[in-house]
Amino acid sequence: MGIGIRIQDLRKVYDSPPPAAAGASGFSFVAMSRGRKHKQKTEIVAIDGISLEILAGEVFGLLGPNGAGKSTTVGVLTTRVEPTSGRAWIGEHDVRREPVRVKRQIGVVPQRPNLDFALTAREILTFHGAYFGMNARDRSRRAAELLEKFKLIDRADHIVRGFSGGMMQRLSIARAMMHDPEVLFLDEPSAGLDPQTRLLLWEIVREYNQLGKTIVLTTHYMEEADSLCDRLAIIDHGRIISIGTPAELKASIPGGYLLRLRFNSTPAELMERLRQLPGVREVRNGDHTATDVYADRGGSLIPGVVSAASAMGVDLCDVHISEPSLETLFLHHTGRSLRD
Amino acid sequence: MNTKTFFAMLARDGHVARRNLVPMLLQNLLQPLLFVFVFGRVMTTSGLMPVEYKSLLLPGIMAISMVLSGIQAVAMPLITEFQFTREIEDRLLAPIENGWLAVEKVVAGMIQALIAGLVVIPAGLLLMGSGVSLSFDKPFEFAAVCLLVALLSAAGGLMLGCTIGQTQIGLMFSLVLAPMMMFGCAYYPWSALDAFPLLQKAVLVNPLVYASEGLRGSIAPQFPHLSATLVLIVLLAMDAGLLILGLKKFHNKAVS
Numbered sequence: 001m002g003i004g005i006r007i008q009d010l011r012k013v014y015d016s017p018p019p020a021a022a023g024a025s026g027f028s029f030v031a032m033s034r035g036r037k038h039k040q041k042t043e044i045v046a047i048d049g050i051s052l053e054i055l056a057g058e059v060f061g062l063l064g065p066n067g068a069g070k071s072t073t074v075g076v077l078t079t080r081v082e083p084t085s086g087r088a089w090i091g092e093h094d095v096r097r098e099p100v101r102v103k104r105q106i107g108v109v110p111q112r113p114n115l116d117f118a119l120t121a122r123e124i125l126t127f128h129g130a131y132f133g134m135n136a137r138d139r140s141r142r143a144a145e146l147l148e149k150f151k152l153i154d155r156a157d158h159i160v161r162g163f164s165g166g167m168m169q170r171l172s173i174a175r176a177m178m179h180d181p182e183v184l185f186l187d188e189p190s191a192g193l194d195p196q197t198r199l200l201l202w203e204i205v206r207e208y209n210q211l212g213k214t215i216v217l218t219t220h221y222m223e224e225a226d227s228l229c230d231r232l233a234i235i236d237h238g239r240i241i242s243i244g245t246p247a248e249l250k251a252s253i254p255g256g257y258l259l260r261l262r263f264n265s266t267p268a269e270l271m272e273r274l275r276q277l278p279g280v281r282e283v284r285n286g287d288h289t290a291t292d293v294y295a296d297r298g299g300s301l302i303p304g305v306v307s308a309a310s311a312m313g314v315d316l317c318d319v320h321i322s323e324p325s326l327e328t329l330f331l332h333h334t335g336r337s338l339r340d
Numbered sequence: 341m342n343t344k345t346f347f348a349m350l351a352r353d354g355h356v357a358r359r360n361l362v363p364m365l366l367q368n369l370l371q372p373l374l375f376v377f378v379f380g381r382v383m384t385t386s387g388l389m390p391v392e393y394k395s396l397l398l399p400g401i402m403a404i405s406m407v408l409s410g411i412q413a414v415a416m417p418l419i420t421e422f423q424f425t426r427e428i429e430d431r432l433l434a435p436i437e438n439g440w441l442a443v444e445k446v447v448a449g450m451i452q453a454l455i456a457g458l459v460v461i462p463a464g465l466l467l468m469g470s471g472v473s474l475s476f477d478k479p480f481e482f483a484a485v486c487l488l489v490a491l492l493s494a495a496g497g498l499m500l501g502c503t504i505g506q507t508q509i510g511l512m513f514s515l516v517l518a519p520m521m522m523f524g525c526a527y528y529p530w531s532a533l534d535a536f537p538l539l540q541k542a543v544l545v546n547p548l549v550y551a552s553e554g555l556r557g558s559i560a561p562q563f564p565h566l567s568a569t570l571v572l573i574v575l576l577a578m579d580a581g582l583l584i585l586g587l588k589k590f591h592n593k594a595v596s
Contacts, residue, residue, distance in 0.1 A: 014596075075596070080432065082595050100342070104435040114426040118356040118417075124430075127355075130348035131434035175430070 002214040003091035003105065003182045005054040005077060010086035012047040012072050012238075046072040047083070048238035054216060054231075059209050061229035062218040063326065069238035070218035071111055074187050077216070078108045090183060104132070107176030111187040113168035115160045121171055122147065122156045125178050132179035139178075146174040149204070165192045173201065177208065184208060186217040190224055202228055222326040234330060241333045250324045254281035254294040258328040259301060261291045262318035263309060273308040277301060284335075294332065298323065345436040346444055352431075353448040357413075368409040368456050372401045373463055379527070380468035391471040396563050398472060399555035400526030402460040403489060407524075407548055408517065410453030410493020411500060414445050418501030419509065422593050432594050442498055442590040446583070449494030454486060474559045481568055485554040488575040492547050495579055498586030502593050524548025529556065531564040550574050 047069045054060040062070040075081030077088055079099040087094060093101040116124050122143055129139030147153045150170040160168065169192065176184060186205070190198045205228060209215050219225050225232055226246050233243040242249055250256070263270070266285050274283045274293055279301060282294040295301055298321045309316045322328045357364060380397050383389040421428035431441050465472055476482065504512055523543045525533075530553055533540035543549050554571035556563055 078433065080429070080595060100435050100437060103433055106433075108429075108433055110426070110429065112425070114429040116352075116427050116430055117420075117425070118359070118427075119352075123355070127348065127352045128430060128434075130351065131345050131431065131436075133342070133344040133348075133435075 002057040002212045004056040004214065005060075005091075005183065005216065006089045007050055007052050007073070007077070008087045010047050010050045010073070010076060010088060011045075011084045012069075012076065012081060013084045014044040014046060016042065045238055047076070049086070050235075050238070050240055051086075052233055052240060052243065054214060056214055057209070057212050058230040059205070059215040059217070059228055061225040061232040062216070062235055063220065063222070063225045063232050063330070064218075064235035065220055068235045070235055071187055072238075073235070074108075074185050074216065074218060078106055078185055079103060105182045107179065107181035107184045109169075109172045109176045109184070109186040109189055111191065113165075113172045115163075115168055115171060115175070117159070117161050120157050120159055121152055121163075124160065124171065124175055128175050128178045134179065142178060146177060150174045151200075166194060166197050169193060170197065170201075173204065181213070183214045183216065186215070188218055188220070190219070190221060198224075222330075226326055232326070234326075234333065236330075236334050242329070246326060249326060249329050253324055253329050253332050255279065255296040256324040257295050257298045258322040258331065259293040259295065259298065259305070260318075260320040260322070261293060261305065261316060262289065263291065264315045264317055266291060267312060267314065270309060270312050270314055273312070274305065277304045277308070292331070341440050342436045345434050346440055349431055349434065349436075349441060349444045350448060353417075353444070354451075356417075357448070357452065364413075364452075368412065368452075369405065369459065369463070372405040372408075372460060373467065376401050376460070376464050377467045380464065380472075384471070385469070394468045394472045395474060395560045396529065396556070397527065398460070398464045398468070398474065399558075399560050400524075400528075400552045401464065402457045403548060403551035403555050404521055404524065404526045405460050406453045406457035406486075406489050407493040407496075407520075407551055409456035410449045410490055411497040411517070413452040414449035414494050414497025415501035415504075415512075416509075418445065418498070419504065419506055422502070423506055428594075438591060438594045439587055441594075442587050445501075446491070446494040446498055446586075449497050450487075450490040453490040453493045457486060457489070473562070475561065476559060478558050478561075482555075482558040484572060485551075485558050485568075485575070488572065488579055489551040489554065491579045492551065492575060492582065495582035495586050496547065499582050499589060502586060502589035520546055520548050525552045529553070529564050530566055547575075547578050550578070 050069070050073060062073060064070050072081055076083050077090065077095060079095050079102055082096065087096070089095065090102045090105050093105070095102050116127070119127065125143035125146060126139045129142060134142070147156045150173065152167060152171060152174070155163065155167065160171065163171070169189070173186070173189065189201055193201060205215060205217070217228065229246060231243070231245050232249060234241045234249070242252065271283055271285055271291070274280060274291070279296045280293055281296065284292040293301070302319065306316055376397065379389065380394045384391050384394055432438055500512060500516070524546050525543065526548060530540070530543070530549060533543065550566070550571045553566040554568065554575065557565035557568050557571065
């Protein structure tokens with residue numbers, strides 16, 4: 001049976017841009033000659049005190065916009081990022097103190113494919129198996145199985161440099177599963193995948209989970225989080241905003257429905273009238289352009305809104321009704337859309 | 341340490357090196373061998389250089405060949421693999437301490453450096469024609485110098501590979517490797533710099549000086565050379581320094 005994950009008061013502060021984001025930066029001759037004092041110190045708080053527990057055998061999702069701290073959290077759990085403070089355990093093993101034992105238990109699908117470009121698809125899998133101590137027969141059998149399953153068999157003996165993005169992503173997932181890890185991390189697994197491949201991916205993730213494996217995935221697709229995850233944590237600015245099953249989280253939205261309204265002006269009196277409409281739980285007028293109305297009903301509220309507005313001489317310019325979804329939830333907690 | 345993982349990673353590097361064997365040999369050996377031919381054959385046969393120059397040149401070329409191949413064998417793949425694509429992550433996630441991956445890269449680099457150095461001896465004998473006199477009566481000293489030079493180049497490659505970015509590879513060649521080769525006492529013995537006392541002191545920071553002089557002392561001792569003890573001590577110290585620095589830089593690159 002799979003193993004769980006525990007995170008306690010995790011913080012990560014970068015004092016320079018993270019290396020992956022910095023890309024090809026090496027040393028700079030100008031900076032060297034001027035000395036370090038002149039360098040501007042930038043502090044980026046990527047994780048700001050996260051604690052959570054992921055149960056053995058569950059599919060857990062970290063949901064949030066770009067830069068929320070999802071990948072850094074996965075980086076810490078997969079031993080690639082050293083936390084500034086706090087601790088994390090994969091099963092019984094502390095990720096900082098016992099990285100080798102942790103690495104044995106996990107498989108990682110990174111956000112960008114990091115395949116070994118010097119090798120063929122099959123070799124990537126067999127060498128990966130060899131790093132994990134699999135014997136020659138087992139690794140060639142398992143590699144063949146995975147290549148077949150991920151529909152990569154016709155290109156199995158080609159160098160991966162020429163592969164399409166989707167093929168590389170599939171191969172990354174196959175590689176992560178090669179040594180049969182107890183915990184599988186998928187960082188933005190469907191970014192850049194076509195809908196058909198995304199469905200294949202979901203099916204494979206569910207199937208792997210049915211073997212009792214724990215799965216942690218980060219995503220900014222609501223649909224993916226909603227359909228795959230047993231539980232979710234919504235993360236923004238390095239903090240957990242909300243945590244629970246998709247159904248629990250959706251139920252926490254006041255009323256459930258969200259009406260985004262746009263008026264040509266928003267007098268306070270109009271807001272008051274909207275609050276008094278039947279079924280309305282909350283009205284927010286954050287940036288004076290859009291008014292968010294949380295209510296237990298959707299379209300049937302519109303006539304009331306229109307008559308309230310016309311009584312004040314205000315024009316209703318735009319209406320958007322969202323049914324209960326994680327997107328609305330995110331908006332409710334952060335005041336921003338996931339895509340902002 | 342997990343030996344299975346270590347040897348699997350070494351096997352991977354060997355596999356990739358075999359696949360790139362021809363371009364790799366051309367890259368590392370062509371230039372030194374051309375040098376051997378022009379200076380060891382053309383210049384000596386035409387009488388512009390004395391015949392003895394052949395034997396003086398050969399250990400120097402061997403040193404250059406070892407140092408260049410070792411540095412390139414480690415630094416180039418590291419620079420590429422630590423790039424935006426982070427190709428190395430597959431091995432950083434293998435069940436072994438990250439430091440051992442760096443050690444594995446150094447061992448792979450040492451093997452390549454030793455091959456590149458030893459190939460120079462038969463190739464040189466062949467290209468230079470008659471008149472080369474080498475002695476192999478100090479096999480242990482020769483072996484020790486070879487191993488330390490191989491480690492020097494591979495550890496240097498680790499340090500450079502974890503320090504510079506892809507855009508600075510050209511600079512590495514023109515600012516680091518080119519002066520190192522010219523002032524590395526490969527084409528002349530250190531004593532030839534007697535007439536340039538300042539330069540003679542300054543070149544002592546160059547690791548290639550000890551590689552050339554050490555090899556010269558062990559297989560062509562008829563020429564003036566630095567003492568074997570001094571060479572071995574300095575090489576050992578430089579190896580240790582570069583290895584420690586390289587491992588530290590590797591760790592900083594591997595874990596953010």
